[in-house]
Amino acid sequence: xxxxxxxxxxxxxxxxxxxxxxxxxxxxxxxxxxxxxxxxxxxxxxxxxxxxxxxxxxxxxxxxxxxxxxxxxxxxxxxxxxxxxxxxxxxxxxxxxxxxxxxxxxxxxxxxxxxxxxxxxxxxxxxxxxxxxxxxxxxxxxxxxxxxxxxxxxxxxxxxxxxxxxxxxxxxxxxxxxxxxxxxxxxxxxxxxxxxxxxxxxxxxxxxxxxxxxxxxxxxxxxxxxxxxxxxxxxxxxxxxxxxxxxxxxxxxxxxxxxxxxxxxxxxxxxxxxxxxxxxxxxxxxxxxxxxxxxxxxxxxxxxxxxxxxxxxxxxxxxxxxxxxxxx
Amino acid sequence: xxxxxxxxxxxxxxxxxxxxxxxxxxxxxxxxxxxxxxxxxxxxxxxxxxxxxxxxxxxxxxxxxxxxxxxxxxxxxxxxxxxxxxxxxxxxxxxxxxxxxxxxxxxxxxxxxxxxxxxxxxxxxxxxxxxxxxxxxxxxxxxxxxxxxxxxxxxxxxxxxxxxxxxxxxxxxxxxxxxxxxxxxxxxxxxxxxxxxxxxxxxxxxxxxxxxxxxxxxxxxxxxxxxxxxxxxxxxxxxxxxxxxxxxxxxxxxxxxxxxxxxxxxxxxxxx
Numbered sequence: 347x348x349x350x351x352x353x354x355x356x357x358x359x360x361x362x363x364x365x366x367x368x369x370x371x372x373x374x375x376x377x378x379x380x381x382x383x384x385x386x387x388x389x390x391x392x393x394x395x396x397x398x399x400x401x402x403x404x405x406x407x408x409x410x411x412x413x414x415x416x417x418x419x420x421x422x423x424x425x426x427x428x429x430x431x432x433x434x435x436x437x438x439x440x441x442x443x444x445x446x447x448x449x450x451x452x453x454x455x456x457x458x459x460x461x462x463x464x465x466x467x468x469x470x471x472x473x474x475x476x477x478x479x480x481x482x483x484x485x486x487x488x489x490x491x492x493x494x495x496x497x498x499x500x501x502x503x504x505x506x507x508x509x510x511x512x513x514x515x516x517x518x519x520x521x522x523x524x525x526x527x528x529x530x531x532x533x534x535x536x537x538x539x540x541x542x543x544x545x546x547x548x549x550x551x552x553x554x555x556x557x558x559x560x561x562x563x564x565x566x567x568x569x570x571x572x573x574x575x576x577x578x579x580x581x582x583x584x585x586x587x588x589x590x591x592x593x594x595x596x597x598x599x600x601x602x603x604x605x606x607x608x609x610x611x612x613x614x615x616x617x618x619x620x621x622x623x624x625x626x627x628x629x630x631x632x633x634x635x636x637x638x639x640x641x642x643x644x645x646x647x648x649x650x651x652x653x654x655x656x657x658x659x660x661x662x663x664x665x666x667x668x669x670x671x672x673x674x
Numbered sequence: 675x676x677x678x679x680x681x682x683x684x685x686x687x688x689x690x691x692x693x694x695x696x697x698x699x700x701x702x703x704x705x706x707x708x709x710x711x712x713x714x715x716x717x718x719x720x721x722x723x724x725x726x727x728x729x730x731x732x733x734x735x736x737x738x739x740x741x742x743x744x745x746x747x748x749x750x751x752x753x754x755x756x757x758x759x760x761x762x763x764x765x766x767x768x769x770x771x772x773x774x775x776x777x778x779x780x781x782x783x784x785x786x787x788x789x790x791x792x793x794x795x796x797x798x799x800x801x802x803x804x805x806x807x808x809x810x811x812x813x814x815x816x817x818x819x820x821x822x823x824x825x826x827x828x829x830x831x832x833x834x835x836x837x838x839x840x841x842x843x844x845x846x847x848x849x850x851x852x853x854x855x856x857x858x859x860x861x862x863x864x865x866x867x868x869x870x871x872x873x874x875x876x877x878x879x880x881x882x883x884x885x886x887x888x889x890x891x892x893x894x895x896x897x898x899x900x901x902x903x904x905x906x907x908x909x910x911x912x913x914x915x916x917x918x919x920x921x922x923x924x925x926x927x928x929x930x931x932x933x934x935x936x937x938x939x940x941x942x943x944x945x946x
Contacts, residue, residue, distance in 0.1 A: 541816070543798045550781050550792050557779035560741065561855065562767030562796035 349513075356507075356515045357631040363521030365627020366528050367590070370583040371600055372607040372619040373528070374576050377535065379613050381548040381572045384465040388473035390601020392442075392577060395480045397584030397593045399441050401491050402484045404434040409483045431493040435581070442577030443570075450569045458565065459555060477598060486595065491588035495523050524586045528620065531582060535575070536616055544571060606654035612667020621665060626650045691719030694895055695740070695863060700749035702735055702919075709735040710746070711919040717863065722889050722896045724906045724927075727916035728939065733899045734776060736916065737867050740897065741773045742766030754862075768796045772861035774852040776868045776899075782841035786832060786851050787823065789840050793858030794819045823858055829891075830854050830884060846877040850884070857888060864888070866898040870905060878905065885909060907931065915939070 371393060378386040386392075402409065406425040414422055429437070453468050496519035504514035539545035550558045551568045558565065587597055603626075611622025630646050638645045657664060695717040702710040710732045717723050725733045738744040740751070742763040751758045753769065761769075772793065781789050798815060827833055830850055835843060840851055849869060856864055869885065870878045882905060888894050900906045906913060907927040915923035915930055917939040923930045930936055 543795060546784075546788060546792055547795055549784055549788075550795075553781035553783050554779050556743075556775065557781060558792075559743070559763035560767055560773050560775070560779065561792045561859065562764045563792075564762070564764045 352511045352513050354632065354635055356513075357635045358628050359515060359517060360521075361628035361631030362624055363517065363525060363627070364631070365624040366521065366525045367583075367586055367623075368600075368603050368607045368627055369620045369623025370524065370528055370531075370579070370586060371604040372611065372623055373532065373535075373616065374579040374583065375604055375608055376611075376613060376616055376619045377579060378572055378576045380616070381539070381552045382465075382569060383462050383552050384469060385462070385613070386576065387466065387469040387601075388476055389576065389580060390604065391473045391476045391480075391598045392445075392580035393584040393587065393600070394593070394595065394597040395445075395476050395584075396438060396442055396577065396581035397491060397588040397597065398480045398484045398489070400434055400438045400493070400581070400585065401489045401588070401593050403437050403441075404429050404431060404491075404493070405489075407484060412485060413482060435493065435585075438581055439578060442581055443574045446570050446573035446577055449573055450566055454569050455566065473598075477595065481595070488592050488594040489588075491585065491593050493585060493589065495520055495585075495589050497589065518590075520586070520589055527582060527586070531579065532616055532620055535579075539616075544568075548572060603650060606650040608664070609654040609657050610664055612664025615664070615666035618664055618666030626653065629653060691721075693717070694719045694754060696752040697736075697740070698750045698752065700736070700739055700746045700751070702732070702739060702744060703747045708919050710739070712749075713914075713916070713919075713921045714749075715914050715921065715924055717895060717897060718912075719895055720889070720893050721911040722885070722898065722909055724910035724913045725897065725899050725916060726901075726903070726906050726913060730918075731916040732919040733916055734867055735919075737773065737865050737897070737899055740766075740863070741771055741865055767859070770796075770859070770862035771865065772856035772859040772863075773865035774849070774856050774867055774869060776871060778845075778848050778852055780840045780848060780852055780855070783839060785837050785839055786843070786854075787827070787836045789851055790823050790826060790854045790858045791819065793855040794823065796859055822860075826854050826857050829887070830857075846873055846880075849873070849877075849881065853881075853884065853888075857892075857894070860892075861894065864894050864896045866896065868899050868901065870900060870902060878902070882909060 371390060374389040374392070375386060378384055378389070401407075406427040406429060408414065408422045408425060411422050414420065449472065453472065454465075457465055457468060498519055500517045500519045500522060503517045508514040539548060547558070547563045547568055548571070550561070550563055551565060555565060558568075583600075584593075584597070587600060591597075607619060607622040607626050609622075610625060611618025611620070626649075630649050633649050634643070634645050693716045696714075697716070698714050700710055700713045701708070713736070725736055727733050735744060739746050742761045742765065745760050753771075758766075758769075767773075781792065784792075798819065827836055830853065832847065832850055832854065835847060835851075840848060843851065853866070853869065856866075866885070870881050873881060885896060885898070886909065889896055898906075898909070900909075910927060912925060913923070913927055913930045914921060915933070915936045917935075922939055923933045923936040925933075
C-alpha cells in the first residue's frame with residue numbers, strides 16, 4: 347500500500363511538471379485573449395515556428411534552402427557556422443517581433459472593429475500559413491534543440507526521496523527548469539499587465555476600441571506589443587517542448603492540449619492557465635495510474651478533454667474566468 | 675466676430691478667452707448622405723460651447739470631426755493657431771482633446787480607478803522597458819498620477835466606488851466616471867456627447883453642477899452636445915444650432931433663443 351502511495355506521488359509530481367508545460371502554451375492564449383479579445387488559434391504553431399527558427403539560427407541553416415536549391419539547382423544547406431544559444435534566442439525574439447509587426451500590418455489592421463469570430467477565423471488562417479511557411483523556411487525534418495538546459499534525472503531529488511521512502515523519484519531536470527521559468531514569466535506578465543502604463547493600455551484595448559482611442563492609445567502599437575509578447579511566450583514554450591521532445595511539426599498539436607487547460611482555468615485568467623495546466627497534468631497521470639489499469643490504459647489521450655467537457659457543462663467560465671453576466 | 679486675439683464678453687457677463695479652435699467650412703459626407711454641410715464656428719478658451727439641434731442634425735458627427743473619429747470630407751480644423759492635418763483619434767487625444775461618448779465607452783472589466791488612470795496615459799512618459807521592469811522612475815510617476823486622479827475622484831464625488839468594476843455601476847455613475855476619465859487627461863478641450871442623456875432630474879442637476887464646477891475650477895474649455903434646451907441655456911456661454919447638417923444659429927443663449935429659424939427648426943413652430 348505504501349508502495350502504491352509512493353508511486354502515486356511520483357506520478358502526481360511528474361504530472362505537475364508536465365502540467366507546467368501545458369500552462370506555458372495556455373498562457374500564450376490567455377495573454378492574447380485578455381488583451382485583444384482574440385482567441386489566437388495560431389499560438390501553438392507560433393511556438394513551433396519559434397522553435398524552428400531558433401534551431402535554424404543556432405545551427406546556421408540557410409532559410410528557404412529547399413526553395414533556393416530547387417530554383418538554382420544548388421546544394422545549399424547551412425552557412426557553416428554555429429550561433430551561440432543566447433545570441434540565437436535574442437535573434438529569434440527579433441524574428442518574433444518582426445512577425446508581430448507583419449501580422450498587424452497584413453491582417454489585424456484591416457479587421458478593426460470586426461466581431462471576435464472574424465478575428466478568430468483570421469488566426470486559423472494564420473496558423474495554417476505559418477505552419478507551411480515554417481516548413482518552407484526551415485524544412486520538415488525533426489530537429490533536436492539544445493540551448494544548454496539541464497536534462498535528465500535530478501539526482502538530488504532521487505537521493506532525498508530514496509532516503510525518505512526507500513524509492514528514488516524520477517524527476518527530469520528540464521521539467522524543474524520549465525516550472526521555474528513559468529513562475530517567473532507569469533509573475534512578470536502579471537505585474538506588467540496590472541501596474542504598468544502599457545499593461546493598462548493593453549487591458550483598455552481589450553475592453554473597448556473606441557474608448558481606448560479616445561484616451562490616446564494607438565491600437566496598432568498595442569497590437570504589435572501584444573503579439574510580440576505572445577511570440578515571446580511561444581518561444582519559451584517552444585524551447586521547453588523542443589528540448590523535451592525535439593522540434594517537429596506535431597509540436598503544433600500541443601496547442602490542442604492547451605484548450606482543455608483553458609476551459610478549466612478560464613480564458614481570461616493568467617493564474618487560471620497555470621492552475622488549469624497543473625490540474626490537467628496531474629489529473630492525467632493520476633487517472634492513468636489508478637483507473638487506467640482497470641479500463642485498459644491509454645487514458646492520457648482523452649482524460650483532459652472529458653474533464654474539459656464536464657467544465658463546459660457545469661462551469662463554462664472555468665475556475666478563474668470572469669462570470670458571464672448579461673444585463674438585460 | 676472675427677477677432678482672434680483678445681477675449682470677448684458674453685451676454686451672461688462672463689468673459690471668455692481667445693480662439694482655441696476654429697472649424698472652417700467643414701463638410702462631411704458618407705456616400706451620398708451629407709451629415710455636415712459647410713459649417714464654420716470657433717471655440718474660445720475657457721468657454722462652455724454647446725452644440726444643439728434636433729435628432730439627426732449632425733451634432734455627434736461634428737463632435738467626431740473635432741475628436742478625429744471622422745475625417746471631414748472638406749474643410750479645415752485649426753487648433754491653437756495651427757492647421758491640423760488628417761489625424762487618428764489617438765493622435766488628437768494626445769493633443770489634449772478628451773471626450774465622452776453618447777453611449778458610454780468605458781472599460782467595463784476595469785475598476786473605476788483604473789478607468790480614470792487610463793485618462794492619464796497621454797501624460798505618462800516613462801518608457802516601455804522601465805515600465806516593464808518597474809524601475810524607480812515609473813513607480814514614482816505612477817504615484818504622482820494616482821494623486822491627481824484621486825483629486826478628480828474627490829471632485830466628482832465617486833470616492834466610494836473607486837475599486838468597483840465599472841460594468842457593475844448604474845448608468846448615471848458610469849457617465850460620471852467617463853467624465854472623470856476625460857478630465858484626468860487635463861484636456862485643453864473637453865468634448866461631452868450628451869452628458870445628460872437618459873438621466874433623471876436629480877442626476878441631471880448633479881451633472882450640470884459638475885460641468886459648471888469643472889469649467890470654473892480648472893478653466894476647462896468645454897464643448898457639449900445636449901438635447902435639453904433648459905440645460906443648454908443655463909450652462910453654456912455660446913451656442914451653435916444645427917439642423918439637417920447646416921448651421922442655423924450661433925451666439926449667446928439668449929440671442930439663439932429668440933432666433934426665429936431656431937425656434938422653427940428646433941422647438942417646432944407655434945409651440946407656445
